[in-house]
Amino acid sequence: MEMSKIEVITSMNKVASLKTALGKLGVTGITVMQAYGCGIQKGTFEYEPKLREEMELLPKQYIMVVLENSMIDKVVDVIKKELYTGHIGDGKIFITPMSNVIRVRTGEEGLDALK
Amino acid sequence: MEKKLGLPSAIATGVGLIVATSCLMSLGQGAGALGTGFIITMVLACAINILTALSMAELNALMPNLTGGLAQYTLAGIGPFVTILTMVGGYLVCQAIAGSVECAMFGNAINSVFDTGIPSSTLSIILLVVLIIANLMGVDIFAKIQNVVAYGLILSLIAMGIIGMFGLGTGEQVSQPANLAGSFTDTFGLLGLAFFLFLGCEFVIPISKSVKNERRNVPLGMVLSLVIILIMQIFVVLGMSRYTDWTALSESASPHILYGTSLLGKFGSYWMILVSVFAVISTVNSAMSSFSFMCAGLSKIGLLPAFFLKRNKRGAYYVGVLSIGLLEIVVNATGLSTSDSLTFMISVAIVFWMVSYIVSNINVLVFRHRLPKAPRTFKVPFGPVIPVIAIIGNMFMIWNIDSDPGTRNLIFMIDGFIFMILAVYSAVWCKMRLKKPMFKPIPMHEVMAMENEVYLIAHQQDREK
Numbered sequence: 001m002e003m004s005k006i007e008v009i010t011s012m013n014k015v016a017s018l019k020t021a022l023g024k025l026g027v028t029g030i031t032v033m034q035a036y037g038c039g040i041q042k043g044t045f046e047y048e049p050k051l052r053e054e055m056e057l058l059p060k061q062y063i064m065v066v067l068e069n070s071m072i073d074k075v076v077d078v079i080k081k082e083l084y085t086g087h088i089g090d091g092k093i094f095i096t097p098m099s100n101v102i103r104v105r106t107g108e109e110g111l112d113a114l115k
Numbered sequence: 116m117e118k119k120l121g122l123p124s125a126i127a128t129g130v131g132l133i134v135a136t137s138c139l140m141s142l143g144q145g146a147g148a149l150g151t152g153f154i155i156t157m158v159l160a161c162a163i164n165i166l167t168a169l170s171m172a173e174l175n176a177l178m179p180n181l182t183g184g185l186a187q188y189t190l191a192g193i194g195p196f197v198t199i200l201t202m203v204g205g206y207l208v209c210q211a212i213a214g215s216v217e218c219a220m221f222g223n224a225i226n227s228v229f230d231t232g233i234p235s236s237t238l239s240i241i242l243l244v245v246l247i248i249a250n251l252m253g254v255d256i257f258a259k260i261q262n263v264v265a266y267g268l269i270l271s272l273i274a275m276g277i278i279g280m281f282g283l284g285t286g287e288q289v290s291q292p293a294n295l296a297g298s299f300t301d302t303f304g305l306l307g308l309a310f311f312l313f314l315g316c317e318f319v320i321p322i323s324k325s326v327k328n329e330r331r332n333v334p335l336g337m338v339l340s341l342v343i344i345l346i347m348q349i350f351v352v353l354g355m356s357r358y359t360d361w362t363a364l365s366e367s368a369s370p371h372i373l374y375g376t377s378l379l380g381k382f383g384s385y386w387m388i389l390v391s392v393f394a395v396i397s398t399v400n401s402a403m404s405s406f407s408f409m410c411a412g413l414s415k416i417g418l419l420p421a422f423f424l425k426r427n428k429r430g431a432y433y434v435g436v437l438s439i440g441l442l443e444i445v446v447n448a449t450g451l452s453t454s455d456s457l458t459f460m461i462s463v464a465i466v467f468w469m470v471s472y473i474v475s476n477i478n479v480l481v482f483r484h485r486l487p488k489a490p491r492t493f494k495v496p497f498g499p500v501i502p503v504i505a506i507i508g509n510m511f512m513i514w515n516i517d518s519d520p521g522t523r524n525l526i527f528m529i530d531g532f533i534f535m536i537l538a539v540y541s542a543v544w545c546k547m548r549l550k551k552p553m554f555k556p557i558p559m560h561e562v563m564a565m566e567n568e569v570y571l572i573a574h575q576q577d578r579e580k
Contacts, residue, residue, distance in 0.1 A: 047569045047573050049573055049574045049577040080490035081490045081491075083490075085179060085180070086177065086560070086563045087564070
């Protein structure tokens with residue numbers, strides 16, 4: 001397929017800078033949701049000496065963008081650099097192929113619906 | 116919203132942090148020995164420092180916003196033993212020696228213009244006592260004027276360099292050969308001394324988080340700071356060649372005052388003394404304060420004893436302030452005043468600094484191997500070539516720390532002895548206190564976590580359970 005979906009889960013304070021950076025790259029749409037979750041550290045804060053036994057769900061931001069495949073590498077590179085602090089909790093990026101996109105107002109499909 | 120610094124501010128900060136009055140000592144010594152041939156030596160030393168600056172910018176991109184700087188990179192890169200040996204011990208010893216030399220310049224500068232009848236070392240010790248008290252009392256007047264006096268010194272040197280270069284001085288011009296260097300061996304022989312002129316670009320790293328477009332401006336700011344300093348020093352050397360006798364210059368313990376006097380007479384000497392005395396005071400003061408903060412930061416990550424974290428009622432890390440202050444008093448009490456003794460002390464100190472630069476470049480290579488895919492907002496171009504050249508360059512400078520083989524061996528012996536003591540401390544500290552393998556790197560995320568103020572408290576509480 002020509003399109004992919006990029007989903008990013010990251011800490012709360014990264015959305016503004018990420019939005020600006022993606023805008024500069026020509027990404028045409030972005031969806032942000034507030035989320036709760038944890039990764040392999042089970043929500044343990046980085047300063048805590050021991051891993052938590054039970055999962056602690058921490059507030060996160062979920063960001064979704066859909067774009068054509070030719071932009072993927074560039075966009076992922078920018079996302080990685082924007083989110084990177086070296087600390088636990090920088091986030092994860094998921095990339096999945098997208099079978100179709102439909103713009104409801106016009107009925108356009110595929111890449112046309114993204115433009 | 117916090118106001119961000121642009122490229123000009125980053126450059127100004129870099130230049131202000133790198134230039135110190137004691138650099139003028141090395142400049143006078145180098146120019147006195149090689150004449151304008153010292154310019155080649157300075158260009159080489161500056162080039163090697165630029166390569167190291169690029170490596171540091173990459174380390175900063177990989178582990179941003181750290182207060183301990185080089186020590187934390189090494190802890191994550193090579194492990195605690197090398198960190199304590201080179202970054203904690205070596206770097207702190209070097210800071211202590213460099214601070215002492217800077218302080219000695221104060222007494223020398225005063226006595227070179229005013230006949231006080233008081234030994235230079237006594238004047239330096241009086242200054243140190245005042246600064247220790249000021250730091251313990253939390254008086255920050257000197258810190259506030261730090262940038263102003265640093266820029267005053269830089270602008271004065273540029274102005275004096277240009278006046279001398281174009282023969283516009285009021286003093287009498289001297290007739291002497293411009294270049295005294297006969298071979299490349301002569302030029303390389305003073306590389307160590309020239310290195311001292313460009314030390315400290317890593318001090319720009321802590322301000323990187325307040326720099327606009329950090330990815331571009333931090334490395335560029337570091338490189339341009341070094342280049343501007345090089346140009347400034349070249350101006351001064353060219354000016355010196357017209358107005359100051361090379362022999363007198365190499366023998367002077369306050370070469371900048373001598374140059375000011377030869378160039379503009381009494382006015383020149385008063386100009387230089389005014390600027391340099393303020394520069395020394397603010398530099399020694401901020402070095403004392405930053406030393407205590409550095410020790411506290413290293414205690415926080417478990418590399419130094421916890422007593423460095425103790426604060427007095429005014430919030431000063433008094434153990435660090437007293438340690439460095441007393442150490443500098445002891446060094447100055449030994450009568451550190453002649454140009455030879457100052458140059459020797461500088462050479463002893465900068466070997467530690469060069470070793471820490473070598474280790475920083477090794478860190479870049481280690482992280483490239485271990486974390487090849489980690490996002491770096493700045494990456495040194497051409498793969499491993501630049502860090503490798505920087506390592507070789509620094510080793511070459513260590514080898515050429517002094518042109519005289521006897522002095523060189525003595526410097527190596529002293530440094531070797533200090534390194535041996537530090538190695539014992541490091542090994543004991545790793546085994547007994549840290550209880551971690553000496554050469555096993557601490558995971559990067561853990562080193563980053565140590566920056567968190569709660570880290571130490573949480574880990575202490577855990578140990579007590």
